[in-house]
Amino acid sequence: MPATMSDQSPSRPSASGVAPHGWALTLAVAALLILAGVWLHARPALNQSLFLGLNHAAGGPERATAGLWAGLSVAGLGLSATMMVLAADRTRRLAVSALLWGVPLTWLASSLPKALIHSPRPAAVLASGTFEVIGQPLLNAASMPSGHSLTAFVAATVLAGALGGAAWRRGLLFVLAAAVAFSRIAIGAHWPADVLAGSGLGLLVGRLTLALARRWPARWLNRPAAQRGLAVVELGLSVALLLQSTGLPVAAPVQWALAFMGLGSGLSRWRHASAEPGADQAVAKLVLPSLGAGLLLAMLLREGLGERLLAALAQVPGWAWPLAVAGLWGSYGLRAERLRREWGTWGRQHRPQDRMPSLADSVDLFLTHNAALLLLPMRAGEAGYPWLLHRRFGIPVAESVRSLVWLRLQDALVLGLLGLLGLAPGPFVLRLAAVAGIVFALWAVLPRLSRQLGQWWPRWQALQGTLVAHRGDLSGWLLCVGNWLLKLAVLGGVLALLAGLPVWQGWSAALAGELAAALPIQAPAGLGSYEAAIWAAGQWVGAAVSPTLLASSALAVHALGFVTALLTPLLYRALSWALARRVRPAGDSSVGP
Numbered sequence: 001m002p003a004t005m006s007d008q009s010p011s012r013p014s015a016s017g018v019a020p021h022g023w024a025l026t027l028a029v030a031a032l033l034i035l036a037g038v039w040l041h042a043r044p045a046l047n048q049s050l051f052l053g054l055n056h057a058a059g060g061p062e063r064a065t066a067g068l069w070a071g072l073s074v075a076g077l078g079l080s081a082t083m084m085v086l087a088a089d090r091t092r093r094l095a096v097s098a099l100l101w102g103v104p105l106t107w108l109a110s111s112l113p114k115a116l117i118h119s120p121r122p123a124a125v126l127a128s129g130t131f132e133v134i135g136q137p138l139l140n141a142a143s144m145p146s147g148h149s150l151t152a153f154v155a156a157t158v159l160a161g162a163l164g165g166a167a168w169r170r171g172l173l174f175v176l177a178a179a180v181a182f183s184r185i186a187i188g189a190h191w192p193a194d195v196l197a198g199s200g201l202g203l204l205v206g207r208l209t210l211a212l213a214r215r216w217p218a219r220w221l222n223r224p225a226a227q228r229g230l231a232v233v234e235l236g237l238s239v240a241l242l243l244q245s246t247g248l249p250v251a252a253p254v255q256w257a258l259a260f261m262g263l264g265s266g267l268s269r270w271r272h273a274s275a276e277p278g279a280d281q282a283v284a285k286l287v288l289p290s291l292g293a294g295l296l297l298a299m300l301l302r303e304g305l306g307e308r309l310l311a312a313l314a315q316v317p318g319w320a321w322p323l324a325v326a327g328l329w330g331s332y333g334l335r336a337e338r339l340r341r342e343w344g345t346w347g348r349q350h351r352p353q354d355r356m357p358s359l360a361d362s363v364d365l366f367l368t369h370n371a372a373l374l375l376l377p378m379r380a381g382e383a384g385y386p387w388l389l390h391r392r393f394g395i396p397v398a399e400s401v402r403s404l405v406w407l408r409l410q411d412a413l414v415l416g417l418l419g420l421l422g423l424a425p426g427p428f429v430l431r432l433a434a435v436a437g438i439v440f441a442l443w444a445v446l447p448r449l450s451r452q453l454g455q456w457w458p459r460w461q462a463l464q465g466t467l468v469a470h471r472g473d474l475s476g477w478l479l480c481v482g483n484w485l486l487k488l489a490v491l492g493g494v495l496a497l498l499a500g501l502p503v504w505q506g507w508s509a510a511l512a513g514e515l516a517a518a519l520p521i522q523a524p525a526g527l528g529s530y531e532a533a534i535w536a537a538g539q540w541v542g543a544a545v546s547p548t549l550l551a552s553s554a555l556a557v558h559a560l561g562f563v564t565a566l567l568t569p570l571l572y573r574a575l576s577w578a579l580a581r582r583v584r585p586a587g588d589s590s591v592g593p
Contacts (some may be wrong), residue, residue: 023207026157028204032488041119041144047500050133050192051122051185054296058186060132061250067298070134071184076148076180078106080240080258081155084235084291090281094210095163096230097218102209106154109201111148114549119144122188134187136247144504149181149198150205157206162213177202187248224310227273234266250298261286296532310344311340316497321560327490328564334483338363338476342403343395345473357393360576364390367569374565410480412518413442418484419515423537424510488514492555495534498553505541512537513554530558 007503038434040047060067089095123137156177160170184190238259242513265283272280339362372381386400421435496506516533534554
């Protein structure tokens with residue numbers, strides 16, 4: 001469990017639990033920021049001049065950075081900040097407890113000055129066209145201070161103080177908070193004075209909430225009922241964020257990503273409500289990847305996402321969608337048959353008397369494992385494979401882990417060779433010859449080298465015996481190659497139809513997306529990295545379409561694969577249940593007296 005900042009400090013903590021020098025530094029920085037904001041607010045000409053310079057430097061709505069600034073503004077919403085704090089603190093200690101104080105104090109610190117000062121927004125003062133506006137312009141007189149800046153610095157201060165960790169990690173939180181603050185200038189919503197004052201107030205409120213949470217800790221939050229209540233709150237906040245109109249259409253991907261993060265966090269909290277604090281600590285790794293994925297998507301797609309996506313979807317004939325789903329189901333079947341052969345061979349050698357997974361069992365196993373991979377971050381769903389095999393068939397975990405490693409090595413090798421074929425520079429004939437040469441070397445030369453190495457190093461021989469063992473047959477490799485060729489044909493074909501690409505370019509771009517999906521560091525379902533890889537591959541192969549159209553088409557293809565992967569196990573389970581109910585009465589009637 002990470003130590004808090006007060007735990008790491010060599011100074012004697014005060015009664016509130018915060019080291020005296022920490023309070024002094026916070027007060028000094030906060031006072032400096034607030035005074036700078038007030039001083040600048042009293043000099044409108046300088047405030048406007050500084051605003052115009054920073055606003056124009058940010059790029060405006062026509063640049064890809066528009067998605068970045070709009071997305072950061074959405075991240076500074078109270079809903080977003082609350083959800084990220086709840087997802088980040090899985091120990092149920094300080095940060096969640098601080099929210100009970102932080103939410104009302106943040107609202108007061110933002111609302112009272114706005115009501116008293118009545119400072120007009122830039123759009124109400126400056127002529128249209130003299131500065132850049134991203135999204136809908138704000139015209140009210142509630143500019144001073146910036147509530148987004150205040151909220152961002154409250155969240156950063158609370159998380160840095162509650163979770164502790166390395167100095168660079170705590171510093172990263174404040175860098176993100178500063179980026180949120182600057183985004184308010186970039187989108188044309190706030191003056192620099194507003195941002196400075198809001199940031200200073202955020203530091204003060206954050207420190208105050210930490211002190212109050214330490215002084216009066218909410219220990220009742222550790223109770224299972226309280227955790228389930230928080231889970232319901234997270235789920236409600238996720239839905240509210242999805243439905244909220246932010247006035248920033250380009251930032252919609254950030255809303256989706258953070259809402260998805262909140263749903264995952266809430267479901268995990270409900271499931272682990274009775275467990276020890278920190279039992280689902282891995283959920284904290286959702287936060288930064290989810291935010292990063294949303295920002296990346298927003299930068300790629302920018303304005304007009306809905307219109308361009310609908311226009312692209314309209315170009316695809318209706319017959320293509322069921323055919324694509326059928327093709328994905330075919331790839332699922334090939335993977336299931338691969339698993340059936342894997343464990344059928346193992347069972348005949350080691351447990352001939354026991355029942356091994358049938359094809360129906362293998363389909364269910366693959367579909368469940370695949371859904372877990374999509375829903376859990378950092379490829380944590382891989383753990384479901386050995387767990388399911390051990391629970392359902394009693395297969396030792398060590399053996400199923402070796403199987404998983406072997407299957408992933410097969411996938412990596414096949415995808416790598418396909419990547420060389422589809423994405424490497426040079427004439428296609430040379431690429432094909434290179435792939436054929438590598439396959440021949442692996443097939444003819446590598447086994448001899450492996451045997452020779454085993455003679456020199458006995459451990460290698462033991463490792464080869466446990467990992468490869470019964471897996472040297474050709475059928476597993478053919479099923480692996482067939483699965484990837486079919487899946488890439490489906491996704492590449494749909495991508496080509498959506499973006500108007502030649503088939504080979506669509507195939508190459510889809511291949512890049514699948515290569516990116518294998519990365520261990522990414523948001524759930526590969527959101528963001530998948531689309532970015534397709535966009536980058538499109539530029540690499542010279543796709544003659546706009547980057548925005550290519551990115552929106554990539555999102556549609558990703559959604560097709562994601563929805564199919566999640567709905568298929570539900571349909572399969574429902575079909576299996578219905579068939580079982582039909583068969584059972586018939587069996588019962590034949591065994592009557």
